[in-house]
Every structure is written in C-alpha cells, then in structure tokens.
Amino acid sequence: MEAHFSSNLSVPAQHNEARVFISGAQAISLAAIDAGCNFFAGYPITPATDILLYMIRELPKVGGVAIQAEDEIAAAGFCIGSAMAGCRVLTATSGPGISLYSENIGLAIMGEVPMVIVDVQRMGPATGGATTVAQGDIQFLRWGTSGGFPVIVLSPSNVSDCYNLTMRAFDMAERFRTPVFLATDKETALSMSTTAISEFVKVEVRERRIVDDTDVFVPYKGDSEFRVPAMSHYGGAHILRFTGSTHDEHGQLTKVSANVGKLNQRLAAKIDDYSDEIFLIENDLIPEADILIISYGAVSPSAKKAVLSARENGLRVSGMVLKTLWPVPEKPILDALHGVKRVIVPELNLGQYRREIERLSKAGQEIIGINRIDGDLISSEEILIKGGLK
C-alpha cells in the first residue's frame, strides 16, 4: 500500500518544502491507514467523530472494514473480535466513551489483544463539555479497568505527533499485544496547523508475530524473549482459545495459584520489564538547570515557549515534553529532576500527572502545578507568572 508520507527520517526540511494544513484527527487517521489498520469500529461522540467518519470513508479503499456500532461497548467488542481474527484495529472516542470501553479494556489486557484506542479528551465529568479541551482522563486511562494492570498511553502535542505517535501506537500494540492509548484532546485533535511533510515519520510497524502453520500453538505461552505470546488467528492454521478469565497457557480457566500467579505476573512484566522501548520524550535539558518544566499534550507548545522565554530572562530552565505517559518514564524523569530546585507541571486538570512527578521528586524540590479546568488553554505567559519565572 502506498503510504501518505515518506518514511525517511534523515531528510531535513527542504527549502520551500510542501506543507500541509490539517488537523490532528486527520493526521491520526492518515497514520492509521499507513500503519496497516484495516478495521475500525466506533460510536459517534464529539470531539472524536472526525476519526470515525474518516475511517468509514477511507478504510474500504484498502479493503478494510469500518463500522459504527450500536454503542461504545459494542465498538470495543467488535475491535477485540476482529483483532483476534487477524485485523489491525483502531477505535476512537472521548472520555465518556472510555467509561463504556472500561470492561473491554480489561478483556483486551487479559486476552492480550493488539489494539489502538484514541481518546480525544473533552471536559468532564459526565457529559461535561463536548467541545471543550481538557486533560482529565490521564489517570483514568491508566486505571480505567479492574485489576490495575499496566497499559500504554502515548500523548501527542501537535499535528506531527498525532501522525508519528499513531504509527508508534500500532507498532507497540503488535510488540506488546496490549491496548495502546493515544491520549489526545479537543484542541490537539481538531485544531489545524501547518506541518512540513518531512515532519511526518513513517516508522516501521512490526508485523504480527504468527506461529508457523506446522508448529504447535499454545495461545498463552509467553515467548522466552519478550514474554509476549505469538498469535494464531481465528480461521488460521491452529485452533485458538481466547478467554477473559484467568487461564493457563492453553487458554483454559484455572484457579491453580501457580498458574494464576504466572499469568498475572507475565501480563505486568511483559510491559514493565521492557518499558525502555516505550518511552518517548522530547527533552530540552540544559546542564545545571535550576528549574524544569514538564508537560504533555495540548499544554506542551506553551511550555516550550515558556522555557525559551525564561532562558531569555537569564534563568536556567530545562524543558521536558512527555510523549509517553504510561508506563511512567521514571528513569528519564529522575535524570531530569536531578539537581533541579523547582519543577513546574502545567496541566488541563487538577494535577493528575503532577502526582507522578511528586512521588519521583526528592524532599526539598518544589513542585508547582499550574492547572486550568475552565476550557481555556494555559499560555506561556501564565506558566512564566505562576511558575515564578517572571
């Protein structure tokens, strides 16, 4: 299939290079198709509907299937079923839809289903503000289903991120056999901006690991290298047993504690022990910085501006934009925190990710949260003033 954008990372932006004026939602959709997505199910919800409509229109062109389900529960169910029948799947919703996905997120973790879930965050709780930006789902995405097992959450902060992280999300879904979330928001997904075509990076999305036709297939036997089982699909060369119940390697229900423990440990370890592969961070660190601004998503453009302005004012400020939120990139954050006196964490929520920074910080480090929950974005000016940088 022809990709929308070239895959060459090393080419710098050309003089008078062609640039596009598109939204994050368009970039996510383009990337999904370039990543080989061939199944989409969703339910209309502002501000995520653009992705549903795009996929309904475009997926048939690559021989894929896109369908509007009767509700979000069914949308997630269709995705899980089709993924186990060999499809590369995407769904997109907003916070209220994630609420309805919750039980199936658990099933996807337990059954080890590769899938990508876009959350275009809007103001909550409940119906909240459908067309209002927020970052209120950051802890919810991590803890949004029973059991407390790890998931992967990536967070784009501009249009090129939307494309690049969607490609990464599909790759990670295959690599880890787990739901991968793209935590975006109304502004990042729906605002349009100018992006040079070379900023879209077409990373290689791994092929699904399929057990050879002639090999014995044990559906939940984690491979010795990565602890992630290779797959065989419904209709493929083997018999597949899929289950959401605690199971042995053969997919049969078990209560034998040794088997239960082994499964549950593996579900966590397959992500936690390889989290280095998941961490995506845009660091702008300077030596002997006094101050560190940590941001993600829609707040990052202002945070980056604030870093530059503060430096112009003679302050030693480092900046860190997190593209991976879960698992928490602890080591890189600890490295950046080292020696810093003050940490500023601007967020469009009540300080959800600040909690993670606080638990990693040392006694004596001042942590300042700048938080808006009124639908306005946080400006670089606000960061400078409330962060004591001006």
Next chain:
Amino acid sequence: MIEYPISSYLDQDLLPYFFCPGCGHSLITDQVNAALVKLQLDPKKVVIVTDIGCSGLTDKYFKTNAFHGLHGRSITYATGIKLANPDLKVIVLMGDGGCGIGGHHLINAARRNIGVTVVVYNNLNYGMTGGEHSISTPPGGITSSTPFGQLERPMDICQTAAVNGASYVARTTSFDKDLSDLIAQAIQNEGFSLLDIWELCTAYYAPYNKLNKKALLDAMAALNFSTGVLHRESRPEYSRAYRQVHAGEKGKPLFSPKGVKQKYSHSLDKEVNFIIAGAAGQKINTAAAAFCRAALASGLYAAQRNDYPVTVKSGHSVSEVILSPEPIGFSGVMRVDHMIVLFKEGLSSVRGLIAKMGPEGRIYINRDLLPVDTAGQTTALNFKVMEGAQPKKEYWAIMALAHMLRDEPLFSMEAFKEAMTHNPTFAEANLAAIAASERMKP
C-alpha cells in the same frame, strides 16, 4: 490433519460436563455437538463464542476455536470476528442473563443480520450467581431476588429478534428430540439466527418453582410463547453485504492532504493573529481555513482553532487564526490583533476580548452590531453591495476576510483567490464574494 468424518467436536478428556446433575446445559451442549457432527464443519472454521454464566462454561469442551468474553457481550465479539472473516461459522452460546445485559447487542445484531448463530441456554434465572431472576423468568416465578414472585413480564427473546430483522428464529426446549436438527438449521442460515432453548436449572429455578418438563411447557403456553421455527426471512448477510457495497471503493486513491508550496509572497515579520466571530452554518471555519491555506501558499505558517457549541446549525462559531513567518507552537490566541465580527452570536462570545483590545487593535464589524465597547479601531462593514445581487450571509466571512486583506496586506489577494477555488463546487461563488467585497456600501 483433521480426519473426516468427525465423530465428535467435544474434547473427550474434559468430559463429563461440570454442570449440576440434570442441568439442561448438558443436554443442549450435546445437541450443539450433534449438530456440528451432522454438518461436519472444519473445526478451524468454527468459533464458539460464550460469555458469563453457566453457559459460559461450554466453550471449553469444544475442539473448535473458542472465545470466552464478558457478560452479555458475546454477540459483539462474534460480530467482530464475522466482520473480519465472513468465511467463519460463528456460534454464540449464551444464557438468558446475557440476553438481558446484552439485549442491545441482540437487537442490533438482528437488525444488521450479521451471520452469527445465537443459541440461548434459557434456564429462566441466573444459575451461576445464586438463582436470581432474569429477563425470561415467568410471571410469579420464585427466585432468590424475587422471593415473593416475579412481577416483571418476561422478554420475548424470539419476537424481539424477529421484529428487528433476524433471518432465522426458533424456540424449543432442551427436551426436543429434533433439537440438533434445529441447531444445524440455525447454523446453516447465512444471516443472524437465534434459537431460544428453554431448559431446567436443577440447582435453583426448577426446585424453587416445582418445574419439570411438563410445567416448563405449560409456562411457555401460558405466555403464548409458541415453539418451532417462528420466523425466517431472506436478507443479505451483513459482513458479505458490506463487502459487496464497498467493492467499488477498493483500490481508489486514498485521501491525501494537498501539500502547499510557497508561490506568493507575504509582508509579515512577526506573528499576527485574528479572530473571526460569526454564527453556526455561516461557513466561518471554512473561510478561515481557506485564508490559512492562502497564507501557506504565501510562505507563512498558520494555525486555526475553532470554537462552537455542540449544536451544528445554531449558536456561535468562532475561529482563532494565527499567522507567522516562523513555525507556530500553537496554544491558542492570547492577545488579539484583529477581530472580525459578523453576527450577534459571535459577538456575544468575543465581546469580552473586544473590550480588552488596545488602540492598536483593529475590529472589522458588521455595522448592525455597533456600537461596541472597545479602545480598538473599529471599521464598520456593510454587507450590502452597491450593484449586483446582494450576497448571502454565508459569504460574509469571505467578504470580511477580503476586506481585511485589502486593509492589511498580509499576503496577496491572488493567494486568497486561489485558496478559495480549492473546492470546485463553491469556487465560483467564493470568487464572486471576494469581488463583491470591493462593492460594499460604506
């Protein structure tokens, strides 16, 4: 290699079943097996999908593919599997409990006529959790959660499926000697099939209600629930119909955003922004986006944020636009350089910003909306033209942008004109609006 004929699809090593003595689930599961033996399907092409409840224990006995999912959601997983691969025989074995919590999926699978066979193990209560009432508990039925008798009317699962478009619907009991034939028939039907099989829960419902085979039939009769094949209709099966309807789309060129290269020049040495405030349905966002594309063609960077209520054809529609000779780290418009106000809906959402604008700010405003409280310089816009047809309201945004562009030569009018022909359907009318902006009455 699979050797045919297959004498059983059950894993003999796992038998006998784990069900209570006398439980109808054993009888039905035997007959599902008998139906598969009759049909001699390739076990790799069969997927047995179950969910929660005692019926959810059945999939493990089959040497076919299996999917054991969440309570009441089996039909959704089955639908996903069928959509992905229409060649598979997807059979859902679920309980009356699942039909309750997943009733929405049942109705919609019937409407869709997705090629899935649903076999309902209907034992009139929740056998796994302690004998609570279900959507099929008969009136007066004693259960652990209706100790004084069921007050709710049972759902007619079969009629629900039938009126919503299922292509095969039948009802019977676990005692039916022709049960395996009915199951085989249901599996062979291409579209959505539903088989409602009444049976005895020997742990709870049967002893609580002194239910035996005869009393079970009497209970059905009392509800006027008939048995046998109740409904058949010929409709296209969804997963195949989807492929048929979309066959012509395959291979068509994908949407690809048009890359814009610089063709015109601009006069900006620093970032400038403006807000255009109007009403829903008046092409505010579209006009602003075209303006941005013109900026790109002039070598500028542009960003656009739209604000609107959740309704589509009413309320305000406001676009914030930033133009810059440098890449824009977009975080919304913080300080407004220019403001265009077209309609009262827009004015009400930007009135506060206008009041804060300083003397260097320029406000292009529909004269009917004046006066406004501001320190900025206001330019009254009259959308009546001196000659020719009066422009429709949905072209006022373009006229106002063209007017601003003449006042503030950010980039050339040629660039704007070209961007306005992006969509051939509206090209002519858009260009007419730009032309009309030169004939606006003072």
